[in-house]
Amino acid sequence: MKKLPVSKIQELFAAIRAQQTLYIPTDDASGQARYLPWQEGMELTHALNTVRSAKDFFFPQTENLVEFKLKGKEIEIIDSRTEQDDFVIFGVRACDARSFTILDKVFLIDPIDTYYKNRREHGTVVTLACTQPEETCFCTTFGIDPADPEGDAACWIAGDSLYLKARTEKGEKLLSALDNLLADADEGEIAAQQKATRDIAQKLPFAKLNLAGFNGENLNKLFDSKKWPELSEACLGCGTCTFVCPTCQCYDIRDFDTGHGVKRFRCWDSCMYSDFTLMAHGNSRNSQVERFRQRFMHKLVYFPANNEGEYGCVGCGRCLAKCPISMNIVKVAKALEGEVQ
Amino acid sequence: MQELMLAKAKELLQNGTVNRVLGWQAGEFVYDITPAVFESEQDLDAGFVYNEFCGNNLSKYLIKESRKEGKVLAFLKPCDTYSFNQLIKEHRIIRENVYVIGVPCEGKTDGETLKSKGVKGILGAKSEGDELIIDTLYGEQRLSKRDALTARCLTCKSKKHVVYDELLGEEGEEVPENHRFEEVEKLEAMTPDERFAFWRGELSRCIRCNACRNVCPACSCEKCVFDNPASGISQKAAADSFEENMFHIIRAFHVAGRCTDCGECSRVCPQNIPLHLLNRKFIKDIDAFYGEYQAGEDTESRAPLTNFTYDDVEPSIVYKGGKK
Numbered sequence: 001m002k003k004l005p006v007s008k009i010q011e012l013f014a015a016i017r018a019q020q021t022l023y024i025p026t027d028d029a030s031g032q033a034r035y036l037p038w039q040e041g042m043e044l045t046h047a048l049n050t051v052r053s054a055k056d057f058f059f060p061q062t063e064n065l066v067e068f069k070l071k072g073k074e075i076e077i078i079d080s081r082t083e084q085d086d087f088v089i090f091g092v093r094a095c096d097a098r099s100f101t102i103l104d105k106v107f108l109i110d111p112i113d114t115y116y117k118n119r120r121e122h123g124t125v126v127t128l129a130c131t132q133p134e135e136t137c138f139c140t141t142f143g144i145d146p147a148d149p150e151g152d153a154a155c156w157i158a159g160d161s162l163y164l165k166a167r168t169e170k171g172e173k174l175l176s177a178l179d180n181l182l183a184d185a186d187e188g189e190i191a192a193q194q195k196a197t198r199d200i201a202q203k204l205p206f207a208k209l210n211l212a213g214f215n216g217e218n219l220n221k222l223f224d225s226k227k228w229p230e231l232s233e234a235c236l237g238c239g240t241c242t243f244v245c246p247t248c249q250c251y252d253i254r255d256f257d258t259g260h261g262v263k264r265f266r267c268w269d270s271c272m273y274s275d276f277t278l279m280a281h282g283n284s285r286n287s288q289v290e291r292f293r294q295r296f297m298h299k300l301v302y303f304p305a306n307n308e309g310e311y312g313c314v315g316c317g318r319c320l321a322k323c324p325i326s327m328n329i330v331k332v333a334k335a336l337e338g339e340v341q
Numbered sequence: 342m343q344e345l346m347l348a349k350a351k352e353l354l355q356n357g358t359v360n361r362v363l364g365w366q367a368g369e370f371v372y373d374i375t376p377a378v379f380e381s382e383q384d385l386d387a388g389f390v391y392n393e394f395c396g397n398n399l400s401k402y403l404i405k406e407s408r409k410e411g412k413v414l415a416f417l418k419p420c421d422t423y424s425f426n427q428l429i430k431e432h433r434i435i436r437e438n439v440y441v442i443g444v445p446c447e448g449k450t451d452g453e454t455l456k457s458k459g460v461k462g463i464l465g466a467k468s469e470g471d472e473l474i475i476d477t478l479y480g481e482q483r484l485s486k487r488d489a490l491t492a493r494c495l496t497c498k499s500k501k502h503v504v505y506d507e508l509l510g511e512e513g514e515e516v517p518e519n520h521r522f523e524e525v526e527k528l529e530a531m532t533p534d535e536r537f538a539f540w541r542g543e544l545s546r547c548i549r550c551n552a553c554r555n556v557c558p559a560c561s562c563e564k565c566v567f568d569n570p571a572s573g574i575s576q577k578a579a580a581d582s583f584e585e586n587m588f589h590i591i592r593a594f595h596v597a598g599r600c601t602d603c604g605e606c607s608r609v610c611p612q613n614i615p616l617h618l619l620n621r622k623f624i625k626d627i628d629a630f631y632g633e634y635q636a637g638e639d640t641e642s643r644a645p646l647t648n649f650t651y652d653d654v655e656p657s658i659v660y661k662g663g664k665k
Binding site: 028029030031032034048051052061062132133134135200203204205206233234236237238239240242243244252254265267268269270273274275278320321322324325326327328330331334 | 368369370372373374375376377378397402452453456457461462463464477478479542543546548549550551552554555556564568569570575577578605608609611612613614
C-alpha cells in the first residue's frame with residue numbers, strides 16, 4: 001500500500017494526466033457530481049456519487065457503429081470506430097466498480113462486443129472507498145464492501161492522507177508510474193476508517209434487505225404476481241431509472257439516413273419506453289405494467305438465473321434518489337418478498 | 342390535515358360518492374412519496390399520507406383515472422388545480438367523474454432539496470414551528486422551513502385553489518409578489534451569445550430520460566411524436582447535441598400558453614436543468630404581448646395563442662427581438 005498527502009492530490013492528478021486522460025467526479029454547474037476530464041485545478045466532488053454512473057465510459061449513451069456509403073451500385077462499409085486511447089477513471093465507488101463485472105457478463109461473452117471490449121481494455125479503474133453512505137445505499141445486499149472497493153486500484157482518503165493499493169496488473173502499472181509521488185504505507189492506517197464505514201453500513205435502513213427467493217425457480221410465481229399493476233400504477237414511463245442505473249445495459253440499434261448513406265448507431269434503450277423491443281409484428285409488451293415488470297424481473301430474476309445467482313443491481317441507490325414518483329427496486333422487492341419467502 | 346383528509350376520504354368512500362381516492366402514499370423514508378389510488382379504508386390506513394413532502398402534481402393522473410368506472414376523489418393542492426382546470430379546458434379530464442377536494446399547501450420540500458443543503462443520510466424528519474428537524478445517519482440536522490422549500494415553491498404564484506368541489510382547511514391567498522420572472526429577466530439581460538451559451542451548457546446535461554415530458558400535465562398527447570417510430574422524427578438518440586437541445590425548445594413551444602407553471606419539469610429533472618425557465622419566458626412574453634394570462638385559471642376563456650384580437654401584436658415582433 002502507498003500513500004500521499006491529500007494536499008498533493010492535484011499533483012497526483014497532474015502526474016496521471018501527463019500520461020493519459022483522467023476523469024474525476026467533480027461538481028457541475030447544477031451542484032451535482034459528474035465525471036469530467038480533469039484539468040488543472042479541478043476538484044474532487046464531496047458528493048457521495050455522480051448522477052450518471054461510471055458505465056458511460058465503457059457503454060456510452062450513443063455511439064456510431066458503422067457507416068454505409070452508396071457509390072453507384074456498390075456499398076462501401078466504413079468502420080466508425082475511433083482509436084481508443086488509454087484513460088483512467090478516478091474515484092469510482094464500490095457499487096459502480098461492481099457494475100463493470102455485471103456489464104462484462106453481458107458484453108464480453110460470446111459473441112464479444114468489440115466496441116465495449118476496446119474501451120474496457122484501455123480504461124483503468126481507480127476506486128475510492130466510501131466513508132459516508134447515504135440512506136439509499138444497499139450495496140452490501142450484493143456482497144459489496146463500500147470500505148474495500150474493487151477496481152484496478154483502490155483508494156482511501158483517511159485523515160490527511162490518500163492511500164492507494166493496486167489490485168490488478170493495470171493498477172500496478174499506474175501506481176508504479178507515480179512512484180516518485182508516493183510513500184509506503186501500512187494497511188493498518190486505514191483499518192479504523194474501514195471499520196467505521198462498515199459499522200454505518202450495518203445501520204443503513206436497507207442493511208437487512210432480503211432477496212432470498214428471487215431466482216429462476218420462482219420466475220413464474222414472481223412474474224404472475226398480482227402486485228405488478230399496483231406497483232407500476234404511478235410509473236410515468238420515463239427512462240430516469242434506467243439511464244442513471246450502472247447496470248442497465250439494454251440498447252437499440254438504428255440507422256440514420258444521412259442523405260447519401262447510412263450511419264448505423266446504437267443508443268441506450270429503456271424498458272420503460274413504449275417502443276422498447278418493438279419488432280415487425282408489433283410490441284411484446286403493450287402496457288406500462290409489462291414494461292415496468294420487465295425491468296425488475298430482469299434485475300432480480302432473469303439476470304441471476306443466467307449468471308449463477310448474481311443480481312443485476314449493485315445497490316447504488318440512484319434510482320431511489322431520482323425516480324420522479326419514488327418507485328424503485330427496493331419497494332418492488334419488499335412488496336414481492338411475500339410471494340417467495 | 343392528514344387526519345382530516347383521511348376522515349373525509351373514508352366518509353366519501355362509505356357513502357358511495359366516490360369509489361376510490363387519488364392521493365399520496367408513504368414510502369420507505371420520510372420523503373419518497375408515491376402517487377397512489379386507494380380503493381378501501383384499509384388501503385388508506387396502510388399508506389395514505391399528506392405532509393410537506395407530498396409535492397407530486399396529481400392532476401395528470403386524472404386523464405386516465407377519470408376514464409375508469411365510477412368517481413374518483415382527487416386531493417389537489419392549489420398549483421395542481423391550475424393543471425386540473427387546464428386539462429378540463431383541453432377536454433382531457435372527464436369532470437363529472439372526479440370529486441375534487443382542495444387541500445392547503447404551505448410549500449413543499451423533497452429529499453433532493455434537503456441533500457442540496459448538505460443533509461446526508463436522511464432517516465426521518467419532523468416539523469417543529471418554523472423548523473424542520475431531520476434525523477440522519479450522522480446526527481440531527483435542523484433547517485428552517487423556508488430553506489427547505491423546493492425552488493418552485495420559493496416563487497409560488499398562489500396558495501388559492503382555482504377549482505374544487507369541497508375545500509379542507511383554510512383557503513390561501515394569491516401571491517402577487519412571487520418574483521417568479523426574476524430569473525427570466527436575468528436571462529433576458531444577457532447578450533444573445535451569453536444566453537446561447539447558458540442554454541447550451543444547461544441542456545448539455547440532458548440524458549433524454551423524458552421525465553420532464555412524461556410528468557408534464559400539458560404534455561398529454563396519446564403518443565408523442567418523438568416516441569413514434571412511424572413519425573420519421575422519432576428521437577431515441579439525437580444526431581448531435583444541438584438536436585438534443587431542440588427537443589426541449591420544441592416542447593416549450595408546444596406547451597406555450599398551456600403551461601400553468603406547476604414546476605414539475607424542473608422538479609423531476611435528474612440533471613437539475615432549469616427547464617421551467619423556458620416555459621416562464623413564454624408566459625412572460627404572453628403576458629406582455631396579449632395581456633396578463635394565467636393558464637388553468639379558468640376552463641372557459643380563450644387562450645391568447647389560440648385567439649385573435651385586433652390588439653394582438655404583429656408577427657413582425659419576432660424580428661424586433663420581442664420589443665414592441
